[in-house]
């Protein structure tokens with residue numbers, strides 16, 4: 318299949334493009350930055366807000382993985398009007414299957430950014446096109462970046478009442494690729510990480526992995542969205558789930574070596590092989606682009 322990926326340069330897009338190529342699809346990738354076609358990816362310039370370049374991007378594709386978002390601070394500009402533009406032009410271009418990525422809780426707690434995700438879901442479901450919606454929980458990578466924003470502070474505000482269900486984008490990408498290969502579902506599917514953990518565990522693991530010590534200040538985040546999260550509306554029991562835990566993402570177990578191998582390859586304490594890498598995506602999984610599910614023995 319020829320598949321257009323919007324949001325191909327984003328956190329999930331960086332994992333989805335190689336997953337689709339691996340599954341044997343042709344990939345066309347949309348970005349607001351002009352790039353040369355690299356390898357078997359056909360990069361196309363386009364902007365979902367102005368609509369420029371979108372008509373060309375949807376032409377001749379069998380499916381669209383619609384990942385692009387203006388994010389939590391973007392007032393839904395890409396998620397709602399951008400999605401509307403994409404759907405209109407996709408219909409004119411020959412009605413491909415549209416898979417929209419949304420967030421777990423969009424239907425139960427439509428506040429803030431989730432309100433825009435729910436509206437985008439409605440547009441897709443009522444578009445007249447074949448569709449699938451995949452609602453994912455918070456990505457490991459997104460959470461690690463948000464926690465990193467606090468790294469310079471001497472103390473961390475910790476709301477211990479919030480449950481989290483982080484999931485790895487590599488696993489979300491694998492699920493999206495499988496859904497695209499299988500064809501339209503005409504329903505919303507939820508996909509979450511393997512465990513629901515509290516903020517205390519989330520923060521403790523991150524501090525340990527980052528080699529930081531910080532005072533934790535108990536707080537209670539205000540607002541309807543946090544209240545909904547507290548009530549469990551942003552987590553899911555749906556199966557299948559991802560398999561990579563927050564702990565394994567940040568603090569992966571060392572590889573198990575056979576005695577023979579270990580004695581032949583023992584590295585000195587200062588060898589690069591014994592130095593932890595800074596980026597867990599690269600350290601654990603070889604980066605999103607070359608994502609491979611780690612094997613354990």
Ligand SMILES: NC(=O)c1ccc[n+]([C@@H]2O[C@H](COP(=O)([O-])OP(=O)(O)OC[C@H]3O[C@@H](n4cnc5c(N)ncnc54)[C@H](OP(=O)(O)O)[C@@H]3O)[C@@H](O)[C@H]2O)c1
Pocket residue numbers: 323324325326327328329330347348349350363364365366367383384385386387388395399418419420421434452453454455456459460
């Ligand atoms: N982050 C999470 O924890 C999370 C959890 C569940 C679900 N999701 C959903 O998963 C999807 C991907 O999220 P993400 O975190 O990977 O996104 P992201 O890293 O924030 O990337 C956003 C993408 O949107 C594209 N984009 C932004 N404005 C655009 C515009 N005007 N026209 C065209 N493209 C535009 C960007 O491409 P260029 O800058 O190259 O144009 C970029 O590739 C989204 O639907 C999101 O709602 C995210």
